[in-house]
Every structure is written in C-alpha cells, then in structure tokens.
Amino acid sequence: MMKQYQKTFIENIKKQHEYLEQKWYKDFDEMHRWLHTIKGTGATIGLGQAAEMAEEAMRALSAEAPAEVRKTYAEKIMNVLEEESETEKLPISYDAPEEESSFVLLGHTSLQVLYEVKEQLETLGHHVLLASDRRKLMEKIEEFHPEMILLSEELAVRGGGGGRTIIKRIKDAARDALVPVVVFCSGGIDRKRADKLYEDGASFVIKPPYSTIEMVQVIHRHLEWQAPMKEALTVDELTGAYNRKMLEMEESRLWAEFKRSGKPFSIALTDLDHFKQINDSYGHEEGDQVLRWFVSHMFSQKRPSDHLIRLGGDEFLFIFQQTFSEETEKIMKRLQHSFADFVAGRRLPYRLGFTAGTSTATTNHASLQELINEADAAMLEAKDAGRNAVVSYSGKTTIDLPYINVFIIDDDEAMASFVAGQFHQLNIARYRIRTTYFSSGEAFFEKENYERGQRYFVVLDVTMPRMDGFAVLKKLRGKYPSSNMIILMLTGNRNEEDIVHALELGADDYLMKPFRKEELVARAKRLIQRVL
Amino acid sequence: MYKILVADDAEVLRMLVVDTLEDEEEYIIDEAADGKEAYEKASTASYDLLIIDNMMPGYNGVEVVSMLRKDGKLENMKTLMITAKSRDKDEEEARKAGVMEFVSKPFSPALLITIVEELLDA
Numbered sequence: 111m112m113k114q115y116q117k118t119f120i121e122n123i124k125k126q127h128e129y130l131e132q133k134w135y136k137d138f139d140e141m142h143r144w145l146h147t148i149k150g151t152g153a154t155i156g157l158g159q160a161a162e163m164a165e166e167a168m169r170a171l172s173a174e175a176p177a178e179v180r181k182t183y184a185e186k187i188m189n190v191l192e193e194e195s196e197t198e199k200l201p202i203s204y205d206a207p208e209e210e211s212s213f214v215l216l217g218h219t220s221l222q223v224l225y226e227v228k229e230q231l232e233t234l235g236h237h238v239l240l241a242s243d244r245r246k247l248m249e250k251i252e253e254f255h256p257e258m259i260l261l262s263e264e265l266a267v268r269g270g271g272g273g274r275t276i277i278k279r280i281k282d283a284a285r286d287a288l289v290p291v292v293v294f295c296s297g298g299i300d301r302k303r304a305d306k307l308y309e310d311g312a313s314f315v316i317k318p319p320y321s322t323i324e325m326v327q328v329i330h331r332h333l334e335w336q337a338p339m340k341e342a343l344t345v346d347e348l349t350g351a352y353n354r355k356m357l358e359m360e361e362s363r364l365w366a367e368f369k370r371s372g373k374p375f376s377i378a379l380t381d382l383d384h385f386k387q388i389n390d391s392y393g394h395e396e397g398d399q400v401l402r403w404f405v406s407h408m409f410s411q412k413r414p415s416d417h418l419i420r421l422g423g424d425e426f427l428f429i430f431q432q433t434f435s436e437e438t439e440k441i442m443k444r445l446q447h448s449f450a451d452f453v454a455g456r457r458l459p460y461r462l463g464f465t466a467g468t469s470t471a472t473t474n475h476a477s478l479q480e481l482i483n484e485a486d487a488a489m490l491e492a493k494d495a496g497r498n499a500v501v502s503y504s505g506k507t508t509i510d511l512p513y514i515n516v517f518i519i520d521d522d523e524a525m526a527s528f529v530a531g532q533f534h535q536l537n538i539a540r541y542r543i544r545t546t547y548f549s550s551g552e553a554f555f556e557k558e559n560y561e562r563g564q565r566y567f568v569v570l571d572v573t574m575p576r577m578d579g580f581a582v583l584k585k586l587r588g589k590y591p592s593s594n595m596i597i598l599m600l601t602g603n604r605n606e607e608d609i610v611h612a613l614e615l616g617a618d619d620y621l622m623k624p625f626r627k628e629e630l631v632a633r634a635k636r637l638i639q640r641v642l
Numbered sequence: 643m644y645k646i647l648v649a650d651d652a653e654v655l656r657m658l659v660v661d662t663l664e665d666e667e668e669y670i671i672d673e674a675a676d677g678k679e680a681y682e683k684a685s686t687a688s689y690d691l692l693i694i695d696n697m698m699p700g701y702n703g704v705e706v707v708s709m710l711r712k713d714g715k716l717e718n719m720k721t722l723m724i725t726a727k728s729r730d731k732d733e734e735e736a737r738k739a740g741v742m743e744f745v746s747k748p749f750s751p752a753l754l755i756t757i758v759e760e761l762l763d764a
Contacts, residue, residue, distance in 0.1 A: 245760060248753045268759060276756070283752040369748070588734075591746075 115155045115531070119524030120191055123148060127188055135180040138173045145171075146573065148187060150602045151525045153624030160191045161624060213254050213640070214329055215239045217247040217261035225606050230326045236333065237636055240613050244276065251283045253370070254640050255363060258333060259284065260325075263295040266307065277310040285362055288340060290332055292316065294325065348398060349405040351420040360417065360429070361478050365471075367431065370593075374471040376438035377478075378428040379485035380464045383497045385424040388460055400424075400462060407452050411445055415639075427482065435470040435502055442466045442500040450498075463498040465489055470502075514638065515564055516545040519554050519582060520571035520600065523547075525623075529569050532630050541565075541638070551577035555585065566595040567638065572612065573602045580611060587616040596637045644762050645688070647672045649680035649706070650695040650724065655747075659693060659724075662751040663758065677701030684710055688718065691762060695724045696732065704732075708739040716740050720761045724749075 126144050135141060145164040152161035167183040214236050216224045228238040239254060241247040244265055251259065259280060267273045277291055284291075290313035295304070297318055304315045316328060344356035364375050382388075382404065389397035401424060408418050408428075417429040430438055446464065453462045467489030469481045484503040492501040516533045520526045530545040548554040551574060560566070568586065572579035579599060586597060599612045599620040609620050618637055621630060646669050650656040656673055663669045672689070674680035677700040684692055684706070692710075696703035703723050710716055723741045725732065733744055745757055 243760070244756045245753070248750075248756045252750055252753065269763065279752045279755065283750060 115524055115528045116157060118527060119151060119155060119157070122522075122524055123191060124188070127184060130184060131181075135177040135184065138171075138175075138180075141171070141180055141184070142168065143575075144184075145187075146602060147522055148191075150623035151522055151528075152191075154626070155524070155528055157191060157194050158624075159194050160187055163187050163190055213237050213239060213256040213258075214333070215241060215247070215250055215254065215256040215259045217241045217244075217259070217265045225609065226322045227325050227329075230322065231329060234326070234330050236330070242610070242614055247280075248283055251280060252366075255284065256289070257336065258290050258292070258329060260292045260294065260329065263293055263303075263307075266293045266312070267303075275307060275310040275312075277307065277312055281311055288336070290314070290336070292328065292332075294318075294320065346420040349401050349420055350409070351405045351418045351426065353420060354422075356417070357419055357427070357478065364429065364431070364478070368471055371432060373432040374434065376430045376433045376435060376468055376470040377481050377485055378430070378438060378442050378466045378468040378500075379421075379482060379489050380426050380428070380442075380466040381489070382424040383463045383465055384461060388462070392460070397424075403452070403456075404449070404464070407449055408445065411448055427485075433470075435468065438468045438470060439500055439502050442468060446498065446500060465492045465497045466500045467492055468500065468502045512541060512565060514541045514543050514567055515559075516543060516567045516569065517548065517554065517559065518545060518569045519548045519551060519574075519579075520569070521549055521574045522571065523549065525571070525600075528627075529630065532627050533567075533634065536631060536634060550574055551579075551582035551585075554582065560590050564594070566590075567634065568595060568597045569600065570597055570617075571600045572608055580615060583612060583615045583617055592616060598633065598637065643668060643670055644690040645670045645672070646691045646693060646758070647674060647680065647684055647687075647689045648693045649674040649677070649698070649703070650693075651676050651698045652695065655695070655724070658751070659754065662754055665751075666755060669758075677703070677706050681706050681709055684715060684719070685713060690718075691720045691722065691758065693722045693724065693758070696736065697726065704736045704739045704741070707736070707741055711740040720764075722757060722761060 123144070126147075130137075130141055130144060133140070145168045148157075148164035149161050149168065152158065152164065163183075164187055167187065171180060171183065214231060216228065216238060218224050218240075224240060228240065231238050239250050239256065241250050247259075247261065247265060250256070261280075266277060267275050277293070280291055281289070291311060292314045293307050293312045294316040295318060304317065307315050314328065314332075316325065344352050344359065346353045368374055382400065385397065385400070388400055401420075404426070405418065405420070408426075412418060412428075413430075415431050417431075419427040419429070421427050428442075430441065433441070446466070450463060467485040467487065469484035469488065471481060475481055488501040488503040492499040495501065516530070518526045518529050520529070526547050526549075530547060533543050533545050536543055546559070570579045570582055570586075574582075583597060583599065586595065596619075597617045599609075599617045601608050601612070601620050601622050612620055619633060621633060646663060648656055648659050648663070648671060650659065653675070656675070660671050660673060663671055672683060672687070674683050677698045680692070680694060680698075681701060692707075694703040694706060701709070707716070707721055707723075710719070720743075721741045722743045722745065723736055725736075725744055725746050736744070743757055743761055745754055
C-alpha cells in the first residue's frame with residue numbers, strides 16, 4: 111500500500127521538479143511550496159530522509175539564494191527520493207491509544223497557552239478537545255461528556271474578577287457530579303477570588319506561576335485517580351462486571367447519545383440456565399465461580415463500547431451502543447456459541463449456558479426500565495422455547511448501514527490518496543465509508559456535494575493555492591450545519607496561530623504533517639464515535 | 643437588569659426559556675405568544691434582547707425581526723432566534739433580516755443562558 115503512495119508522490123514531485131528546472135529555479139515561491147510538500151507529505155508516507163532534507167533546504171534557502179544553490183539542493187533531494195523509494199521500509203510502529211481513552215476539555219480564550227498541554231496529554235493517551243469561548247465550551251460538554259473540564263478564569267467568571275462564575279452551569283451540563291472542573295487563573299489571583307471559585311464547585315484552582323508540566327500532571331494524575339474511584343463505585347465485586355449504580359449514571363448519556371446520533375442502543379437481558387441447580391448441587395463457591403467465568407468470557411469477547419452489568423444473582427444486562435436490533439441478536443448468538451465452546455473446554459460435570467432476550471430503543475420508549483421489561487418478556491419467551499436461545503422483542507429493524515461521506519480537499523494528490531486509503535481500511539461499526547477527492551476548495555464548491563441527513567467527514571489541507579483551507583473551512587461552517595460534519599484540518603507546520611485560527615473557525619481537530627497513519631486512524635475513529 | 647422579550651407560540655418551550663432566564667435573577671422577562679404580539683410589544687416597549695422562535699403563526703420570526711429593523715428598533719435591541727435543526731438556508735436569510743445569533747432545538751438551558759449572556763455582555 112505505502113509503495114503506491116510513494117510512487118504517485120514521487121511522480122508528482124518529479125513533474126514539479128522538471129517545471130522548476132525549466133524555470134531555472136527562478137521562482138522562489140514555487141520552490142518553497144515544492145519543499146513544503148516534500149517535508150509535509152514525505153515523512154508521512156515513509157520518505158523521512160527526503161523530508162528532512164527538504165526541511166533543511168527550507169531553512170537554508172531564502173529568496174536571495176542564488177539559483178545554482180537552489181538547484182543543488184533540489185537535485186540532492188530528488189536523488190534521495192529515488193533511493194528511499196527503492197529500499198523496503200516498514201512503517202514506524204505506533205501504539206494507538208485505547209478506544210476508551212479519557213476526554214479532556216480545555217477552555218481558554220487564548221488557545222496558545224494550551225497548545226503544549228494538549229500535545230503532552232495526547233502522548234499520555236488522553237484525547238483533548240479545545241474550546242475558545244463559553245458557547246463552544248458548553249456545546250462540547252454536552253456533546254462529548256468529557257471526563258474532566260479545565261478552563262481559564264476568564265471563561266469561568268463573567269465580567270472579569272468578582273463576577274458570577276459559570277461552574278455550576280458547567281456541572282449541570284456535564285450531568286455527572288464526578289466530573290472535575292479545574293480553573294486556572296491568570297496573574298495576581300487573590301485569596302477571595304480563588305475561594306469563590308471553590309465555593310461554586312471548582313475541584314482545583316491552579317494559580318500562577320504554573321508550568322506546562324504542572325498542568326499536564328495535575329490533569330493526568332487526576333484522571334488516573336478518578337478511574338479506580340469510579341470503578342470502585344460502579345463495579346460488582348464478585349464478578350468485575352458493572353453494577354446497577356453504573357446503570358443510573360449511564361442512562362441519561364445513552365438516551366442523549368441516541369437522540370443526537372439517531373442510532374439506537376440495544377440491550378440484552380440474560381440469565382444462566384439451571385444456575386439454581388448448580389448452586390444447590392455443587393455449592394455456592396462453584397456458583398460464584400460460574401458467574402466469574404461468564405463475566406470474564408464476555409469481557410474477552412465484547413467490544414470496548416459494550417457494557418456488561420450484573421443486575422443481581424445470575425441476571426446480567428448487556429448494553430450495545432449505536433446498535434440496531436438485528437445486529438444485537440447476531441452478537442448475542444455469537445456470544446452464546448463462544449461461551450458454549452468455552453464451557454466445553456472445561457469438561458464440567460453440569461450443563462452451562464444462558465438465555466437472552468433483547469430489545470432496542472426507539473423514540474417511543476421513555477426509560478431504560480421499559481426496555482428491560484421488554485427484554486425480560488423476550489427472555490421468558492426464549493426460556494419457553496427451551497433455553498439456551500436468543501429472542502428479540504418486537505419487530506426487527508432492517509436498515510441499510512448509513513454512509514459517512516469523506517471529502518478530502520487537498521492540492522497534494524499523493525497525500526489525498528494516502529488519506530483516502532486509510533479511510534477505506536477504517537473499520538467502523540454501523541457505518542460504510544465512501545471518499546471523494548477534491549484538488550481545491552474551488553473544485554469542491556463548484557457543485558453541491560451536500561445532502562441533508564447525510565454524515566460528513568472533511569479532511570482539509572490548510573495550505574492550498576488560491577482558496578486556502580481557512581477560507582474553505584469558513585465557507586463550510588457558514589453553509590452547512592456542523593452537527594453532522596466533522597472537519598479535520600491538516601496543518602503543515604508547528605504554527606500555533608494556524609491551529610488557533612482553525613479551531614476558532616470551527617474545525618473539530620487538526621493533525622500536523624508529518625503524521626503517522628495510525629494517528630490519522632485513531633483520530634478519525636474517535637471523532638466519528640463521538641461526533642456522528 | 644436586562645429586559646428580555648421571549649416570543650414563542652409553543653407554550654412549553656416558552657416556559658422553559660422563561661424559567662431558565664428567571665433562575666439567573668438578572669433579567670426582567672416579558673412574553674409574547676405569536677408574531678403579532680411580539681411585534682407590538684417590541685415596538686412599544688424597549689428591550690435589550692428579543693428571543694424569538696422562527697416558526698410562529700401570523701408573522702414568523704424573520705418577518706418580525708425585519709419589520710423591527712425597518713422601524714429602527716434593532717439599534718438598541720439584540721436578537722436571538724430559536725430554530726429547528728435543519729436550518730442552513732434559513733439562517734442566512736434570517737441573518738440578513740437582522741438576527742444576530744441562533745440556537746437550534748433541542749437546546750439545553752445551560753447553552754441558552756451562555757448564548758444570552760454572550761449577546762448581552764458584548
């Protein structure tokens with residue numbers, strides 16, 4: 111795969127090089143753009159050496175550099191490119207963060223301050239969202255349910271020092287009393303102002319002078335502590351599955367997610383067949399062991415976003431987010447088979463299996479309890495049918511999987527085909543992917559590509575001739591609703607202003623070139639799961 | 643204290659908006675149940691902010707705002723429109739008529755207050 115990108119890329123670079131040669135390297139802007147492309151794309155597709163040389167050339171060359179010198183650099187780069195593409199090279203290995211990583215929301219009127227914090231937190235495996243004003247902050251809290259919220263004093267307090275704080279409102283919007291709200295203050299905070307923040311519900315007030323390391327560590331440690339606390343509260347001691355408490359905490363989130371995404375969640379209620387007899391004949395210890403086997407086996411099989419809850423005794427509840435009825439039934443049947451295999455391998459003196467009833471949320475349902483009642487009815491039906499079966503409540507929903515339309519707007523064709531390739535391999539449950547490539551903003555807006563009710567993921571390059579990425583971004587956000595369109599910006603350099611500008615104009619996230627394909631994949635997956 | 647006029651023909655939604663704002667104790671709220679009433683009230687009294695639903699019988703929100711603009715009423719009054727989710731084209735038209743901000747249904751009280759504050763503090 112990578113070879114193909116390299117080939118296309120080198121062909122394009124060659125063509126552009128010929129053009130430079132023809133012009134005797136006179137046009138410095140042209141040359142600069144050429145180097146920029148090699149630097150940005152090259153490292154991403156495994157041509158790191160050429161990228162480094164291009165970077166060096168960009169540093170060394172200026173508009174005053176004589177054409178001879180420019181020529182020497184260009185030819186050196188061309189030679190390296192040819193060589194590099196011929197040697198087999200494995201892409202750098204990279205551990206993509208866990209899908210269930212923590213989300214942190216950072217709110218600050220000047221995003222520059224938080225830029226480094228974001229970078230460092232991401233290397234620690236947390237995903238960071240940024241918001242530059244109160245409205246974006248509230249929208250993102252409601253949309254993403256972050257595990258932690260940090261904001262500057264300017265955002266937390268209205269009308270400067272001494273005004274009313276919005277911390278209580280933030281906590282309401284987060285709908286989770288456990289979410290810590292950390293406020294960091296700008297210069298000269300006095301005791302009174304800090305106390306007011308604490309009184310209004312701030313978990314921490316960080317006072318200057320603080321360093322990037324301090325901020326990163328405060329956040330990271332807190333998330334580390336929070337995880338086991340949350341777990342202690344919501345996990346069933348015997349089996350390690352969640353308990354009912356978790357259900358209470360999760361319910362509103364499930365419905366909100368359903369309303370927002372339009373995709374239902376499903377549940378499955380199970381109980382173990384003949385559990386009472388096992389308990390009676392072999393003792394409670396054996397019974398407990400069976401429960402632990404069941405849970406540990408399900409943990410090894412389930413998807414990260416599926417939840418398993420022990421309701422009591424041998425009764426368990428599965429929650430499948432964004433999953434339709436038919437798929438739920440399939441999943442449960444698969445779990446039944448794999449559990450049967452597991453049991454067979456243990457040569458137990460008794461039979462062990464489970465019966466399941468499933469139900470799927472609709473807009474007519476008002477509570478999780480209603481769904482549980484339906485699943486319960488279905489489970490009874492399954493038991494009557496002879497146990498070890500799965501029955502779904504009510505009519506089945508057969509809906510074609512919806513598309514995510516990926517638009518790649520980039521003047522660099524090799525980069526675009528690399529990005530498209532990653533999206534094609536992206537395995538996102540419940541969606542199909544289709545990509546369309548546009549070589550410029552103008553080409554994109556030439557005709558109407560947007561259709562109501564569809565979902566979009568736009569990958570947008572910042573640096574393009576004529577209409578640049580910002581202009582395209584602005585037009586996209588002005589023209590279309592942002593709730594079903596993710597925009598990921600590709601920026602060419604560590605230019606903080608570009609990033610701030612992109613986020614202010616409404617980009618959801620950014621990736622800095624060069625990036626590794628795993629970074630793109632992880633980023634795209636998380637955005638899709640959280641936004642669409 | 644800021645004076646706000648809330649115009650929405652859907653009683654429940656109007657109540658939600660009014661209750662949300664009254665919780666903040668820094669606003670004086672007036673209500674209008676349709677476009678006509680909204681126009682009349684906004685013409686005779688002075689408000690700092692008009693929160694108006696677009697879909698209303700009589701005059702719709704955009705019509706009310708354009709009439710108020712013609713009367714020179716928007717010079718001292720800010721405008722926030724409540725819209726249905728699908729809004730792309732309507733929003734452009736409404737902006738031209740003089741609407742400054744939008745909030746789309748369904749919205750949370752927390753978000754509404756945040757937008758109101760931002761408009762009034764600006």
